[in-house]
Amino acid sequence: MEGVSRQGTFEGHKRTSLSARTNCxxxxxxxxxxxxxxxxxxxxxxxxxxxxxxxxxxxxxxxxxxxxxxxxxxxxxxxxxxxxxxxxxxxxxxxxxxxxxxxxxxxxxxxxxxxxxxxxxxxxxxxxxxxxxxxxxxxxxxxxxxxxxxxxxxxxxxxxxxxxxxNLEFYNLSDSAIAMHGKDQAGQPSLLLKNVERDFLQLCSSAREHRPGVYTNKAQHSLSAVPLERRFFTYCLSLPIELALKFAEQTRGVDILVDAIELTIDIAPLCSANSLSHSIATQITRQYFVTRRSFQLPIIIHVISSMERGLQDLLAREIYLEVVAHALRLAPDYLTVDFHLDDADISQVRSARGHTRIIGHYLETSPSSNYWSSPQIWSLLQRMRRSQCDLIRLCQTATSRADNQGVREFIHSAKSSEKTDAPIIAYNTGRHGRQSCYLNQILTPVTHPLLRNPAQIGGDDRSWLLTIQESQSALYSSYTFEPQFFGILGADVLASLSPAMHNCAFESFQLPHKYSTLQCSSLKDLKTLVHDTRFGGASITSPFKQEIIPVLDHLSQSARAIGAVNTLIPLRSNGLDGLLARNETGPAVALYGDNTDWIGIYNCVRRHLSPVNAIRTNTTALVIGAGGMAHACVYSMIRLGIRAVFVCNRTEKRAQELACRFNGKTYSIDHNNVDNLIAGAAPDAPMCGPADVRVLPPTHSPWPTGFAPPTVIVSCVRSAAPDGPEDLDVPDEWLANQTGGVLIELSYDSLETKFIRKARTFSSRGWITVHGLQVLPEQGIAQFELFTGRRAPENVMRAQMTQRYTQLA
Missing domain, CATH: 3.40.50.300 (P-loop containing nucleotide triphosphate hydrolases)
Structure with missing residues (x-):
């Protein structure tokens, strides 16, 4: 382990079972x-x-x-x-x-x-x-x-x-200890604990709930938490754990685009040192949480055993199990278990895994001829099935390119024979096996240009691994996938910022798609789009967000709750598979509608709400306006866990209608529930609400007695006039919360609205102002993921949106 002494042992420690030292x-x-x-x-x-x-x-x-x-x-x-x-x-x-x-x-x-x-x-x-x-x-x-x-x-x-x-451990990293990925929050003292808050709550969530890969600080689209193994063409970055800190610093502010990180821990140095010392165990913990903080992605821990390298001795087995035991203390999303172990050892790991998902792993480095059709591979598959692995990963070192055809035939046979219910990952390693890698559909290992230098990674040549861009390019070059077109559909979209964001995201992935403006005066034009076999989806804007609902076959929970759709996806097959296989072209058999407006608001609130203002039972929110965006805003407040939401609008009748839509309602926050496309949420699925939505008169009235001042205020009034309507000015009393909060202005017409200027006068109390230009990319990021199934390059989309807005302004 880099920078860590190999000397030292567990003081007074006898090698014991995993269950004595790990979580459940x-x-x-x-x-x-x-x-x-x-x-x-x-x-x-x-x-x-x-x-x-x-x-x-x-x-x-x-x-x-x-x-x-x-x-x-x-x-x-x-x-x-x-x-x-x-x-x-x-x-x-x-x-x-x-x-x-x-x-x-x-x-x-x-x-x-x-x-x-x-x-x-x-x-x-x-x-x-x-x-x-x-x-x-x-x-x-x-x-x-x-x-x-x-x-x-x-x-x-x-x-x-x-x-x-x-039975668990957490490394409390200071922001100064790591070059942070993404935005630097040092200029906002009230947010200094946000990273620690997110990291620790993630550990608590992983230890208490079976929700791998679901992040507590971020709302995403309706499919965002479908387990990675149920999606098509997902990728994990293979990262040696000793390089985690250096790689995080080198990629600061740059999205690495993958779906997960596979931290690899090679036990060969530990076998040479004859032990797993506490100092090395602590270093593993630190590097793990550096990775967690830097990339905020699901983590797979893969312990490379000496058995995998052909060194099968008692010491290697014991050290391997000790490293696995320590890895489980970190509550990773996934852990590989080497099936060179005997069944008793594997059973021991399973009993100590907690909510970590187990990937049964086997790498054959000296395969026989026709390995993928041999009795050995089928016997191994059945053994993994009996061990109840959540996923199965089978690999062999390719001796020729003909081995790649063997993998495809094996996958087809395994699926058709129904010999296992667990998702199967299968590919060949080495330069001859690259074709099988880019055709593998689940958690394909990829690399990064910074990790391709053998000198940097200790001489271990990983140059055969493809980058995610190379993998995506290969899928389209081989006609596995075909180019699609997308667009923003509305009556006045020529100045939209969406094309700039989405096209730069496509370019970042090397995807051959195009996103353009689809200006029209009637939904009749939608029929032409849908009948085009290359149509991949559309952003829906005014005046069609409500009008489009009757022509859709499926609605997400959020779209149904809000009563508006801003994302349209054509399905090429019925059911969940049609929604997951969004990269396919062909005739559309159904249309799916979602809403990402609420996601932009939700994520901006969570990103800027200081830990001292963490949402409690007495937290209140204020929404100014009663239009379509206000509906999405109220829904986002409820999903955040704020039960008391006040609405203020120039026309009280519209505010009352908005309040009636949400008042008393509860909503499932089970991310795996995609409504009628898959089975409904479990009876014990977590819920948010019931909502208490009340109307405030559009006058300078005092804040209602019995309620704490709001910590979240969102202005949903879009007006070209910089000063906005006078009668919706926020009284000073409504900004009386002593620890401040978050104020969001959703008007994109000006960077200096009356609401923003007033809010800044209260910044000394801890109020943080957020302009709509920070909300918009969050909505677009979620849309891009719905369109492509790919994790959006946030930094690229934000930069392009800002550049385009500056040009328009």
């Missing part, structure tokens, strides 16, 4: 216990988690002070360390007994000494116990009185104990 599937209501030394940020993380999950915050230090009237340090000085430890253990016993559900508990360092360790171990059998780590320099700066060398030594000595007591 916990009840969503199970309390969460945080352990670690002082200065790692446990209190902040506990506050973040308790607010988001709506759990009680139980701080053992505050309880100790309330009980004894002294701080811990003062109590030790007055009563001695032995009595202090006895009191700590009794306090811990009381807390764990009284708070088994719906609490985030901060455990004092002194309470996990002696008999306190047994209490924590017992608690960990049915609850998440998360070990919090942090850079020694950050801890030293927080404590102030300890130098970095002392802290490093303390971390080194305490880590073995905390690691054996816990």
């Amino acid at each position: 599937a916990y009840s969503p209501d199970a309390s969460i216990l945080l352990v670690g030394i002082r200065g790692t940020g446990r209190s902040t993380l506990a506050l973040v988690a308790s607010t988001s999950l709506r759990f009680n915050l139980v701080d053992s230090e505050k309880i100790f002070h309330a009980k004894h009237g002294q701080t811990r340090t003062a109590y030790v000085a007055a009563h001695g360390s032995d009595e202090y430890r006895r009191q700590e253990v009794e306090l811990l016993r009381s807390i764990l007994t009284q708070h088994p559900k719906r609490a985030v508990i901060i455990c004092g360092s002194g309470s996990v000494e002696g008999s306190g360790q047994e209490l924590v171990r017992n608690f960990a059998t049915s609850h998440p116990v998360i070990f919090i780590l942090r850079d020694a320099g950050d801890i030293s700066r927080y404590l102030g009185s300890c130098d970095e060398d002392f802290v490093s030594d303390l971390v080194h000595r305490s880590t073995p104990t905390f690691r054996t007591l816990s």
